[in-house]
Amino acid sequence: MSKIIAELLQPSCVLLNRTYENSEEIIQAVGAELYKAGFVKETFAQAAIEREKNLPTGLPLAGGLNAAIPHTEIEHVIKPALGLVTLAKEVNFQNMVSPSESVPVRMVFVLALEQPKAQIEMLQEIASVLQNPVLVKRLLEATTFEKAIEVLRQ
């Protein structure tokens, strides 16, 4: 189902069942991998961290296993890509629509978007994953890249 997500996720940028102290560490870790893999500029992680402070991306989800979708301006991106982090324990992000509220998050999609509106299919696929509590739960149970991709492909 989620074919484009599965294609855009690089093994090195999928960090499963990890433990981080805060949202900044998560974005830094994925940003470093996206940079090493040649998808983003060195400025990406810091720009996404700054943006997260002003325009947070935490999303409370139906199943109670919440997500965040950090991203930043297209100037920091070389080619479209996706990073994914699943968390062994919840990390707080702030709520996108209500930034004073904390959202304890277990799953983070880091979006490297290259052009306005061009990544619509990828974004719609991510939204459909977020709207499916069963899929979110199974993704959180995946401990290998292959398993995570298998869940997303279904």
Place this chain on the structure above:
Amino acid sequence: MDTPKRILVACGTAIATSTVVAKGIEEILKERGIQVITRQCKASEVRSLAGDADLIVTTTPVPSDLGVPVIQTLAFLTGIGKEEVIEQIISELQK
């Protein structure tokens, strides 16, 4: 035929979440026979573009004194409360 209503769709960067929201609104309203024109913008641009819109739908906080109805919602991303939000959009457009 009525002139299509104009919906300004705002998010932080105008590239990610507003894309999903704009597409979602267009598809659902089309199914219900309601023609709309959506335009995406950054939250910081809302004030200057609000005058051309009949309704603002946003995933991130925007000022409340714009003189145009504002619906703040994550429903097109998370699915939570989506039906209610669609009804709310339709009812605002019919005013």
